Amino acid sequence: MTNSISYPQKNLWMAAIKPPMYSVAVIPIWVGSAIAFAETNTFKGLCFATFLMSAIAIVAWINLSNDVFDAETGIDKNKAHSLVNLTGNKQLIFWLGNLFLSLGLLGIIAIAWWQKDLTVIWLILLSCALGYSYQGPPFRLGYQGVGEIICFFCFGPLAVAAAYxxxxxxxxxxxxxxxxxxGIATSLILFCSHFHQVTDDLAAGKKSPIVxxxxxxxxxxxxxxxxxxxLLTSLFVVLGSFPVWTLLIWLSLPFALKLSRHALQNHDRPEQVSNCKFIAVALHFWSGLFLALGFVLAG
Incomplete structure (x- = not known):
């Protein structure tokens, strides 16, 4: 069992806020915008910055609301770094999350206003609706083991297409x-986050893929x-869908190897495998960074 006595309060707050996790907001916007630059030779800096801040705010909403919804099911009762557990105020976290969602959507609305086009709004609203269905009542689809699929579409096809x-x-x-x-790289983060919490997931009836x-x-x-x-990136280079520069993604391979070895060696030891998700975050960040860089260099 994890408790707040075991770790300094500062560490618990940092774990609750999850700064590294916000790369899941940055990478889709970076990749979509990089491909648009490569294909159109134009870059709209204001749209990029606004979309980036909006995506970060929306991910903040996802993290905060998930803490609230998990508190309702009791799955986080042993999670010392839950924001609800740290503050003891579920309503505060709930409304703070809604504030971040509102700010994020305002940025998306601004982009649609500049473009005189509602397409980006619809894509992001669909992504937000799927994000809510992951933990939010009455859906709680993450408890049925489909969270990784939801994550794939939210941060893969929908987010990258909206950024483009x-x-x-x-x-x-x-x-x-x-x-x-x-999308695959993002879903790996969620997949790996369940290795160390099988006991709590089972107790709450959450049928994650790991369970x-x-x-x-x-x-x-x-x-x-x-x-x-x-393999997919290399295949798309061979087929001509990707420029050859996107093979730079192979530079992130050490993170994939580290992640695979760490999980295999420690899969049944929660204390040791708990940082698995952060290795997956590094893999996601560097693979996305190099993939987009390949498009920029080609453009």
Whole structure:
């Protein structure tokens, strides 16, 4: 059991705020905008900055609201770094989350106003609705083990396409294909976050993929999931969908290897495997950074 006595209060707050996790907001916007630049040779800095801040605010809403919804089911009763547990005020966290959501949507509305086009709003609203369905009542689809699928679409095809559209006001086949790679990398973070909390998930009736597979099978599956990022990128280069520069993504391979080895060696030891998700965050960040850089260099 984890408790607040075990860790300094500052560490608990940092773990609750989850600064590294906000890369899931940054990378889709970076990738979508980079592809738009490569294909149109234009870059709208104001739209990019506004979308980036909006995405960060929306991810803050997701993190805060998930803490609230998890508190309602009791799954976080042993989670010392839950914001609800740290503050003891569920309503405060709930409304703070809604404030971040409002700020994020205001930024998206501004982009749509500048473009005189509602497409970006619809894409982000759909993404937010899916994000709510992950933990929010009455859906709580994450408890049925489909959270990774929701994560894939929210931070892959929907977010990357919206970022591209905010720059080009059109859609792109290359953008869609790249969004698959980004979606897989993002879903890996959620997948890895369950290794250390199997006991709590089982007690709350949450059927995460790790619960369904068992930690050993999940750890053995992880190298294949990581490898798909590189194999798909290489395939799309061969098919001509991606420029050859996107093979820079292979520079992030050490993080994939580290993640796979760490999970396999520690899959059944919660204390040791708990940082698995942060290795997945690093993989997500660097793979997305290099993938987008490949498009920028090609452009």
């Amino acid at each position: 559209y905010s720059q080009a006001q059109s859609f792109s086949a290359a953008c869609f294909v790249a969004s698959i790679v980004v 369904r597979l068992g930690t050993l099978k999940a750890a053995n599956l992880l190298p294949w999931l990581c490898g798909s990022i590189y």
